[in-house]
Structures are given as structure tokens and as C-alpha cells.
Amino acid sequence: MVFHLPHSEATHGGRQPEHRSQGSLMQTSLLLPAIGESFRKLDPRIMWRNPVMFVVEVVTILTTVLLIRDIVAGGTHLGFAIQINLWLWFTLLFANFAEAVAEGRGKAQADSLRRTRTETLGKRLLMNDEGGYSHLGLYEEVPAPELAVGDVVLVQAGDFIPSDGEVIDGIASVDESAITGESAPVIRESGGDRSAVTGGTRVLSDWIIVRITAAQGSTFLDRMISLVEGAQRQKTPNEIALTILLAGMTLIFIFAVVTIPSFVHYAGGHISVLILVALFVTLIPTTIGALLSAIGIAGMDRLIRFNVLAMSGRAVEAAGDVDTLLLDKTGTITIGDRQATAFVPVSGVTEHELADAAQLASLADATPEGRSIVVLAKEKFGIRGRDMNALGAHFVPFTAQTRMSGVDVGDRQIRKGAVDSVIACLGEAVPSVEQIRQIADEIARQGGTPLAVADNTRLLGVVHLKDVVKGGIRERFAELRRMGIRTVMITGDNPLTAAAIAAESGVDDFLAQATPEAKLALIRSEQASGKLVAMCGDGTNDAPALAQADVGVAMNTGTVAAREAGNMVDLDSDPTKLIEIVGIGKQLLMTRGALTTFSIANDVAKYFAIIPAMFVGFYPALSALNIMHLATPESAVLSAIIFNALIIIALIPLALKGVRYRPVGAASLLRRNLLVYGIGGLIVPFIGIKLIDMLVTSIGLA
């Protein structure tokens, strides 16, 4: 048996997060266009979006103008000035490069998606006399772009589905690999929760009649392309807040630097604009400023490679903040089907006898529950499956009227079914009725479903059918609890059964006999207490809750309504992914925080490099502050600015990959990150600047 484990290969089948773009972070095919792109992004109108780097650009242009003036006028110290200028431009280019690399990966994906969007013809059906549509009816071939919302098209085996729509008739297997990357075909049928089809996918067998729901240009594929391309990328709330913080710090350092000439004038010294610019650029948070947008783009990209489409960056950020996770029981917490786990006979009947009868009644039963009874009987008592024909047995299938199934062997009539149905069939007069009811209640209390077995008029006992909780799910919930996330199981079961399964799986809470209204009410009450709620769903009746939740992950197999309501679409339709989505959201914020801390902590070392260099000309005593013992004032300034530029390049991989997230409590996460990026940020530049200084001096650059 294959359990549907959240992490097992069975679930993702080799479709681990990286499956969309195999290979390293920095493919050469991406690097070359990114270099060209870094120059194009020097355009101030683009730079303007990033205040920190925009300010760097302004001062760099200023120093370049001054440099040209000096060259024309034949000034001295030109070599030093040229080098500083070069490194200032490098700082800008490196920042642009980081963003271009992050975007490049999305662009490559968008291109491959575009290739799949072939120009197809749609078979637009004409309405028949009864005002309906038939797959045998007349149709006209219309180019896909001309299809309007509300048109009805026929899609037959081999055809591409011309646009997004809802199946209104028929059933077909559909190859959705263009969208999901998953080659196994999926079933799409009218009614129910698997009625949505996506333009650009292909019908492999049978036919479906589809009502078009999206106009050309706003289809799922179009949206996907623009998302991965980052064309509609807008700054997310948290990114805006951080940008403001960084802009504020830039302003503070403007004050710190522009007042220096006046101080220096008082002290009777002189200071060049070039040195001031160098100090200013090294002090303002260029590291995080340069990498900020790359981090955001890479975060979205990580989700896409994980086969989840976030409709906005806001949703990704919200995912990191989620406090409450609503999970459907079936398919997420338990494996989809119930399994027989025990035979409980009434007194006077042996377990073996019950197992034998139950197996006999289930031999021809193709349902997973029936099969699990056969398997259990074999495992427990070695009762082998028998050939129905050899026994001359006659299978009695399950019907909604009898709510029983079974087998007739000669004059033996073996039946299994819901306890109440079996008793209703046999009548209250038969012996052991009371005992059967007791056993059934006991099983229900344990979270199981009782199935009564009768041989003619004799009640033999009860088969205990149980919801099987997925392996490893308990540990995942414990992990979530450590992350500070409360899990709530949603189920249609009665409270007794729900409580038992909740206890077994380790969820924090459950909502039993859940109706769409109850789900919606639960989300609202959680939100009212300031919590962020995530859920996933696929059915139309999930749509209101998906829309209400802060993070609503719609399954790609779900209905159009559900997909419209959610702010993320999971292309793999795997509800357990919600857990990973939360991790990706957190990782995005953590990466920003870590690099901001690092960037600000860097300033201490840079001060110690530049301040003595700046003032030592007229206050020789200040050379005592040169604790790194940098060779000359020129080499000190140059080393600081080189370090400042190179650290951007050095941190691009971290920005793209993201800081590793571990599901531990916030306090220990903070302690670790503070240690690595805070204390590390204090120390690293001291070492880096010293090393660069040694190098710069040894090759005689300054």
C-alpha cells in the first residue's frame, strides 16, 4: 500500500520543488542576458523604484562629472579617483545584476510556457432545437482568440482546449503537463469538483463540452506567464515598509555626511567630495537595498518551482504570517479511504468465523473498503481469497435503497452494511441486536465506522473500518506547533469520530460536521482575534471560505469558482503543500531581515575604515581609530568601497536561495539569525576590508 505521505516520493513522484528548472542557481544561459539587463536598468526611471540605489546613482553621476572635470583640468590623484568611480558604478551594476538574474529565471519559464500556448481552433457548438448542446451537434471552427466568454465548445480526443472553461457535459482524460509539469493525465468531468479545464491543455481521450469562462488575455496561462515574468510585480506591504526604513536610514546618513564639510572647515581641514561620496555610499544600506527586489522575485519564483502559483506577492507574505491552518481531513490528514482494522464478533461467534463471512461478502466488492476487509482477513487468519465462480456465488451490489452489499452462496445470504440498515433488514427480533449496537457505539467513539455482518438471520459481528491517519502527519503537526501555527481539522464526520481522529493525528482543534457556512464562520472568528488563516479547497462550496481566508490555496483540479476565489493555485492539487507554502513565505521575510541586519551591522567596520582616513590629514591623532591598520587613507577608502560592492555579488546566491528556515520557535530562530547575520555582519567587513586592503596595497592600486 502506498501511503500518501507529505514528503514521500509517492506524492511528488520526483516532482520536488526544483523540478521546473533543474540545474544550478546561476546558469550561464541566464547570466549573459542578465549582464546586458544590468546596464539597461541604470535608467534613472527604473532606478527610481529603489530609493537607496537611486541615491547611489545620483552621487555616482556627480562624482563622475567631477572626475571628467578633473581629467579635463588635469588634476592630481586621478588614478585613485578613477578607481573609486569605477567601483561606484560596479556597485550599481551589481545591484541591477542581482535583480536581472532573479527576473531571468522567471523569464525563461515564461518563454517555455509561451511556446505551449499554441494557436488552436475551437469547435464552437451551435445550440440545438431544445436549447441545449450535444457532442453530436453542429459546430463551427473558430480561432481561439475569437472565442467569447459564454461560448460553448466541443473538445474531442487529440484537441487542445482553446481557453479556460468549465465542463458542462462529458468526461475526458486531459494532459495538463503544459501547466503542471505532471505528465500523468487527469480526469475532467461535468458537475462535481473536477470540472475546470485550462486553456492550452490537451484532451487525450473521450470528449467534453466546455463553457468558456475566460476571455483571451486573461486566461490562466496568460496570468501564469505574466506572474512568472514578474511583469505585474508590485511591492508587497512588508517590502514597502522595509523600503521606507532603508530610505529613512539613507536620509539619516545624508545628514551625517553633508554636515562633515562644515565640521572639517571648522577644524581647518579640507575634504574632497569623492571621499564624502565614498563614505556615504558605504554607510547607507546598499547591500539590502541592492538585493531587496531580487529577494522578492526569488521568493515568488521558489513558489512557482514548487508548482504553486501565487496571484500576488502579498499572498506569499501572508503565508509566512499564518497563525491558523485549516486542513481537510480526507486526503490531507487521513488517506482518502477507510480501512478495515478489526473484526469484533458478538458472543457465541468466533473472530475467525466473522472474518470468513466478511471476506466472502467482500470478494466481489471493488471499493477500497471492501478490498481492505479481504486483505485484513487474509493477514489475520490466512483466509485466502476464493474464486467466486467456483463457489457458485452471486454478488449482491450496494444500492442506495438497501445500503448493504453481500453475496449469495447457495442458500447462504451474507450481507454487510451500515449497522442500522442491517438491523432494519433483519428486524429487531433477532438475537444480539443490543450487543451489536454497543459494539458499534464503541467503534464510533474510537473514530471508526462500524460495518455489521450478517449470515442469513444471524448477526455475526462488526467490522471496524477506520480512517487511517497518514504516517508522519503527527510529527508535521508538532513541527507546525513549534512554528506557532495552530492546525484545525475540517471534516463532515460527527463530533465523536472527528474527536478521535483529531486526537490520533495530533491536530490542535477540529470542526466537525462542517458546512461551508461553518467554515466561513470559523475563519471570520479567527480573523477577528487578529489571526491570519490559511486553507485549501477545491469545491465550489469552498469558494467563500477560500476568498475569506488570508491565504486560500485552490487545487488546480478544483472548480473555476474555487480557483477564482483563492489567491494561490496549487498545480499539483496536493493539500499538504500548505505546510511548505508557509515555510516559503517565512523564508522570504527572513532573508530580507537577515540581509538588512547584516547590511546595518556592516556600518561599524566601514566607519572605522573611512573616518580615520578622512580626518587623519588634519588630526593625526585620529589614526588611533585605524584599528584595522589599513595601509594608507586612499587604500582604506578604496578597500571599503570595494568590499561594499563585492559583498552584493557575494550575497546574490543567498538572496536567491533564501535563508534556511527551520521550524523551531521564534526565539531560537532569532538568536541564531542575530548571531549569524548580526554579529557576523559586525565581524565580516573588518576581515574583508583588511584583506582587500592588503591586496590593493600589494598590487599597488593605492
Add this chain to the structure above:
Amino acid sequence: MTRPLGGFLKRVLEGEQHVLGRFFGPVERGIYRVAGIQADREQSWSQYTLAIIVFKIICFVVVYALLRLQGALPLNPNGMGAVAPDLAYNTAISFLTNTNWQSYGGETSMSYLSQMLALTVQNFVSAAAGIAIAAAVIRGFTRRSASSIGNFWADLVRTTLYVLLPICVILTLFFVVEGVPQTLAGSVTALTVEGAHQTIALGPVASQEAIKMLGTNGGGFFNVNSAHPFENPNALTNFVQMLAIFALGAGLTNMFGRMVGKERQGWAIFSAMAALFLTGAAVTYWSEAHANPLLHALGIDPSLGNMEGKETRFGIIGSALFATVTTDASCGAVNAMHESFLPLGGMVPLVNMMLGEVIFGGVGSGLYGFLLFAIIAVFMAGLMVGRTPEYLGKKIEAREIKMTMLAVLCLPLVMLGFTALAVVVPSGLSALSASGPHGFTEALYAYTSAAANNGSAFSGLTANTFWNVTLGIGMMAGRFFVIIPVLAIAGAMAAKKTAAPTPGTFPTDTGLFIALVIGVILIVGGLTFLPALALGPIVEHLTMLRGTLF
């Protein structure tokens, strides 16, 4: 002392029942009736801010008028004339912003009426306004989805009536017992042993002394402030004065904890402040305990430490501690001449003020100033644990960050901007008593003290019109450009929902958070000033070691 005071403050500001309310309740209600205040009508943050500004304008007009007209008004036994316009403007701003920068010498220019009605009254109400604002900000954190943050007039009256007045009465009595004069009689002229006539200034000193400390005002009755034997006669009064300076600032951290429902949150702030205070005090003491190495070289006994500009009755410890305390809190009272401290000893008070007076700080202003840094710390920490940052259950978003940065920006702008101006224009330079780095430090200290609303001076500076005007602007900017964003944050916070803490929210009452806030205060608040400090006290210290003095 922090706990009972915090508890009492909370009762007063939350409008709960308390002992004093039984006695002074009728007085409170009487004031409301006369002034037409509806104490239970809640104000939105903008109304609250408007109320403060209106109140401050009234204060300014009253104080300015009193100072200009003091010659014609009663209670002027020493016959002081009208205060010059620029000095009156500077003094009015100075007292209503709780700065109490004194460009005047109290005993030589102010009548008793001015001291009592203009200055002492402002000492009370400017302190009360600070506490009121702190309370309003805390309400912003505690209220959920609310549109109001309290009533300024009620906060003002309650704080003055129930907190400041009673404690001041006790302190005044104590100071009188210890020999501080409290009289309306004029100066006494005495014949000294050398046969010269000396005028011994007197006046209602003790009462002003009490509020000067408690309200972290720091405006002394006499020119030399708490170094004067009539203001601060002995070591015991010195100790009590320091205690009084910190009392309300510390008490407010506890009130914060109580109001947000978790005293530990208050203690976390208290600990961060205490750690910064102890470090500063230790550095100052270490610096001053060593005599000037150049004097040592001349053969003078170094065991006394650096006694220049200090009163022998306080000694090194009393002076160093007092300097740290008065600049940690935005008090500004001095019992020694900070100018005469050795460079590093003088730098500590300077840095304390540059950090924005958040180490216990001015009453109220210390707490809300600290909260600004806490917001930045929370923001960075929140990011590092992968959540939208939240402090006390309130999400910190773009708007709060914008306001915080506005408030944080204003200090370096004023401190550095005006210093840069003063050290190049002639009218600025002419007021400096020293040259070189020491003169630079004088200028930097003055604007830092003004913007941080401290009011202590490095001495040496002879304030003229240029200084009076620019310092006045600095004091206003340092007060109101912080208050307005802070109240805007309070308003935004009050309107937000409060999220219950989960294991995913990082705790803001632990040592880790305390360390982070200290780091943010030092790096964000302090690093900006490093170039200026390098050109002032640091270079002075280094050159002193090399044998040059300024």
C-alpha cells in the same frame, strides 16, 4: 520604587480609583468645570495632537508675556527688568518643551514671579504633557480596533494633580529640611571675610528644585544649577535629586508593562535602559577618576582624579553619576561643569543625549522615544523570524515605520545641521569659549542638548541672539517633530487588531530582545554621530594622550 510608582501612575492615567482621588477629586472636577473640559470625551490621535499644540501655544504666549512684562509685575524684590525678546522667546520655548535650556542666569535676570508663575508652572505642565503623551501611546498599543487614544486635558490635569504635585510637596519639604531656601524675600548682601560685598541670592528655591528633578526639567533657580549650595547642599540631597530624576522615567516603564497587561514587558524596557545607564556611568567615572594625564605629568597628585569644575562635596562619583543621570533622563540639571570633564567623560553625556534621551529619559518622552527604537528592533527581529513584525500583538507596517523614521530622523537633522551651521558662521563661532575640538564639542553639545530636550549645557557657551534663535528652533523641532509622529503611530496602533501571541511570535520581554534594542539604539541612534564625535571629544581625547589640550 519603580513598581509602586508604576502602579499608581496606571491608576491615575486609566482614570481608576485611587487614594488621592478621594481628596482631590473635587479639585479635578472643579478644574474641568472651570475650563470646560469633558474629561470622558475620547480624542482621536489628531485631536489629541491638536490639543497639545493649542496648549503649548497658550503656554508660549503666557510665558513670553510674563518675562517681557516682569518689570511691571509684583513679586520682584530684586527689581529685574524685562527680559530681552530673543531670550524671552528662547526661555519660553525651552520651558514648554521640557528642555529648560537656560540662556539666562536665574538669579540675575528673573523675578520671583517669573520663576514661579512662568517657569515653575511650565516645569509641571510640560512634564505632565510628556507623561500624558506616553500614556496616549501606550493606549495605542492596548486598545483594539479603537479610534481614540484618550483625552489630553484629562491626562494633563490628572498627572499634575495626583502625581507631580504630591511628590513635589514631599520633596520640597525634604529640601527645606536639608537647608534649601524657600522664601519670597530679596537677596541678602553680606560682607565677606575679605571685606568685599557679596550678594547672596535667595528665593523660592526648594519648590522649584523638586519639580526640576521630578519632571526632568533641569532649569535651575540659579545659574550654576545644582552645583549651587542652595540648590543642592549636600551628598544626601545630591542622591535624592538623582533618584527624583529617574523616578518617573522608571515608573513609566512599569506603568507601560501594567497597561499592556504584562509587567515583564515593562521590565524588559527597564533593563535595557538600566544597562545603557550603567555602562555610561561606568565610562564617565572611569574617565574622571583618572586625573588629566598632563597634570599628572606636572607632578600633581593624581589620586583625586579630575576635580576641575566639580564640587568637593559631591566628589568624582557624585558628579560623574549625576552627569550620566541628568543626560540619560532629559533632565539637564547639572552639579558639575561638563565642560571640565575629560574628553571621554564629557562624551558620555553627549552620547546619552544623541541617543535621543531614551535611557529612562524625560518623563514620558523617554518612554515614547524608547518605543520608537523598540519598533525598529521589532521590525528587524520580526523579519528575521519570518513574520510580519508585531509588537504587543500589533502589526508593524509601512505607516508605523514611516512615522518612526520621521521621528528618528529629526534628531540628527537638528543636532548635526545646526552644529554645521554654527561652526562656520561668525555669530555662531563668537559664542564659543574654546577653540579646536573642544569648541566644536561645545557647539555640538548645545544643539544636541536642545534637540534632545535635555537643557544641560557644556558651559563655556555664551548664548547670543544667533544661538537663542537656533536653539529655540532646535528645541521645538526636537519636541514636536517627535510627538506628532509618535501620536500618529499611537492612532494607527489603536486602530489595529491585536493578535494573540503564539510560539511563532518572538517574545519582546527576554534578554535577547533587550540586547537587540540596545544594539539598534547604539547603531541606528548612535552611529550617525560618529564623524562628529570623532572631530570633537574623540580627537580631543587622543590628542590629550599625545600631550595637547584645548
